[in-house]
Amino acid sequence: GADTARAGSLTGRHGAGLRTVFATGLRGFSFQGSATAARRIAADPAIAYVQPNAIVTIAATQSPTPSWGLDRIDQRNLPLNNSYTYSNTATAVHAYIIDTGILFGHSDFGGRASSGRDTVNNDNDATDCNGHGTHVAGTVGGNAYGVAKGVALVGVRVLNCEGSGTTEQVVAGINWVTANAIKPAVANMSLGGGANTAIDDAVRASITSGVTYAIAAGNGFLGLFALDACTQSPARVTQAITVSATNSSDAKPSWANRGTCVDVFAPGISITSAWYTSTTATNTISGTSMATPHVAGAAALYLQNNPGAAPAAVQSAIIAAATTGVVTSPGSGSPTRLHYTAGF
Template structure:
């Protein structure tokens, strides 16, 4: 959990990192003080305004932009919409009395770095640094049972052998995209989370929420719609985790959606980012209620690319990680990035939920059983903590009190 100062309400907000803005695309939040039944009427009002603008364009006031609503976000997620708007229509929307916040949509990217094995699972099984292979992974035999992990990513190769039928397709929010992982990033992350051979919580289910395109790039608006879908469709009997191995510039709207999801019992795990910059300048990792993950290598060095700062909550293996891939049901690949670190923590969180740990204390338990003070090369402003599984069984049997 982060304690960071939030900016005052502004009409157009742009993160301080060099965000890649999407032209004429905006995320619009309605006033939370408005009456509950005004959500629908607000949308109808904007639809009417958009129709008026498009009609004016058709009779001579030319614009190359077709104004339209792209997504609607329920009050439990964001209480707003995303829309494509030309400049004049944007100005008219800004003047509406129920508008609380508008920010320009921006690009969000997956956060892996491809490089060349199982050292990662061995590392989260013990407090000490791993040595030479062969490695061993110790975990509760029913790790993650009854828990759903929603993977907001490029999709999942759900038929891969490593999932053994435990991966399913949820939804696709990235526009004009197929229900398939044609990139590989999402499949790799899913394998780390629940894979039978290379995964952490081997009895959890993973659900694909495709918010990124086939090039590993997406938008904040599509990511918020993914969070919106998870809130509406969460169905884990023992709990729900949302794993987001992606990052973009700071977004007030994205962070609000993430915080609202966490307030409804969904454990949010987010990658810190791979730019060796302050993680507080990125979303969703800067969201107060996200558990934000940095990366380490097999010698407990902080990864050279891993973002840092007070918004990082914990670290996990993120260099040369082997997991499932696309192309066939037997494909594997090595990748590096905070993207790979994130599903390790998602898997540990799922294991805790599966054993009955309440969602509201999962973060504190993760931090209590983690390995402290072992990461090398870490900045003083960043937590020195590695997520591990070694003490989980003792914790759950009541032999460890934290």
């Protein structure tokens, strides 16, 4: 269309090669060229900004202990009571898992998981070859491991078998959700990296279109120490629900990101869920990646009962429902809110 022609003309004029044109959600394009070409394209009055095609990654670590997250989110205080109570299963809601894909045939999904888009290979087969996306999907909506046990799960593969992807791939996946989401809809992004305007803008446009986003706060610097989530993308998007992690004692681990951009904490240490190696496989892993789908699942429960709710209303409901004052060592600037689902 006209966007493609204009982008092609602009990049060609400066000796760069056009790669992908984004027409829905974040409007723009990706190109390959020299630093000089990038500077010249950035100087064009039609261009808002140019940024490198940066890498974003998952954030999860291995741990041997059994899962407890579902047990924690339906009660205000410890100790755990070995049960998870829920009022609905979100059967009318679609959850878009923007991640490494999903093992669609896994028994925990009961035939409710389908493929949306694969922006790594540019096809419609978002099959998982890493495990992270399958694990996240299981926490959002698995029969056994999920918060919303009847939600329709849709895989949007933007990260490769090693768990990393480019800005171009991630933006394309977000834009696909913006263009194709069946409402009411929630999206889970258990991924991120340093400040990235293009990814932030794509997420904001998707939220404006009516999709509620739950986003991982991030696992700090190389998993060693926490960073301010307001320095990370897309964690810093204020219109999204940004989630950091707690352990089974309601404490934030030292590496989980912190700060005023965190909306709520959720269980993220030693979480058991579905895995990609077989249709019955499970794995127990940790990270803000594992905390986030507890919130995405709860957003789906809320949308089942409030199907016309805008993303801002869903975000407000999640924040208002949370248990305050229980998270210890939350980190500088962080709230002390722990995710709570019983009201949904």
